[in-house]
Amino acid sequence: MSLRSLPVYVVLLHHPIVNRKGAIVTTAVTNMDIHDISRSARTYGAQGYFLVTPILDQHELVGRILAHWRTEESRKQHPDRVEAVSLVRLVSTFEDVKAAIRAKHGQDPEVVLTDARPLPKSISYADYRRELEERRHSGGNPKPVVLVFGTGWGVSDTFYPEVHRILAPVYGPEGNGGYNHLSVRSAVAIILDRLFGL
Numbered sequence: 001m002s003l004r005s006l007p008v009y010v011v012l013l014h015h016p017i018v019n020r021k022g023a024i025v026t027t028a029v030t031n032m033d034i035h036d037i038s039r040s041a042r043t044y045g046a047q048g049y050f051l052v053t054p055i056l057d058q059h060e061l062v063g064r065i066l067a068h069w070r071t072e073e074s075r076k077q078h079p080d081r082v083e084a085v086s087l088v089r090l091v092s093t094f095e096d097v098k099a100a101i102r103a104k105h106g107q108d109p110e111v112v113l114t115d116a117r118p119l120p121k122s123i124s125y126a127d128y129r130r131e132l133e134e135r136r137h138s139g140g141n142p143k144p145v146v147l148v149f150g151t152g153w154g155v156s157d158t159f160y161p162e163v164h165r166i167l168a169p170v171y172g173p174e175g176n177g178g179y180n181h182l183s184v185r186s187a188v189a190i191i192l193d194r195l196f197g198l
């Protein structure tokens with residue numbers, strides 16, 4: 001199923017995030033996350049990739065990186081990268097994400113959380129993919145979907161009131177209980193492929 005017929009967005013939260021001690025923190029944006037995740041988002045046809053950080057210094061820094069990828073020279077030298085990075089939207093809060101999607105699609109998104117830990121009432125990739133296919137076939141104005149990914153030690157449970165659906169963790173051959181702490185960049189690529197890959 002192509003994402004093109006479904007408005008899907010990738011969201012990377014830098015707040016509210018937990019650190020190794022379980023405290024709520026704001027993490028720093030990384031250059032790798034900007035580039036690698038935007039390439040995955042573009043490959044699987046997502047309509048946007050929101051970076052969410054309330055820190056103004058980070059906006060300045062990321063703004064400078066994004067400005068570099070909007071220059072004519074970058075367009076000439078690295079057109080593929082420019083095309084991917086053009087999906088990035090830098091915002092301060094998750095409320096900004098919802099407002100942008102509401103403005104574009106006229107409705108709030110379905111918010112889908114990802115996590116390496118098993119959380120209650122999670123849905124398998126096969127089942128959620130089937131659901132999205134059914135929605136696509138039923139036509140009309142499909143509800144936008146935002147896939148939310150964390151940084152640091154993962155998304156704080158203070159974010160859970162925003163969440164409508166939770167995807168099951170990705171596991172390797174060790175299965176539930178085995179090592180499955182993926183980088184967020186790998187997690188995004190695997191999850192987009194499971195939901196939308198050919």
Ligand SMILES: C[S@@+](CC[C@H](N)C(=O)[O-])C[C@H]1O[C@@H](n2cnc3c(N)ncnc32)[C@H](O)[C@@H]1O
Pocket residue numbers: 114115116117148149150151152153154155168169170171180181182183184185187188
């Ligand atoms: C906790 S952050 C770790 C960030 C880390 N500092 C890095 O290098 O990417 C990783 C995020 O990727 C996703 N993730 C990682 N492993 C996962 C898994 N096994 N199943 C589902 N999502 C996973 C979740 O969104 C999680 O919040």
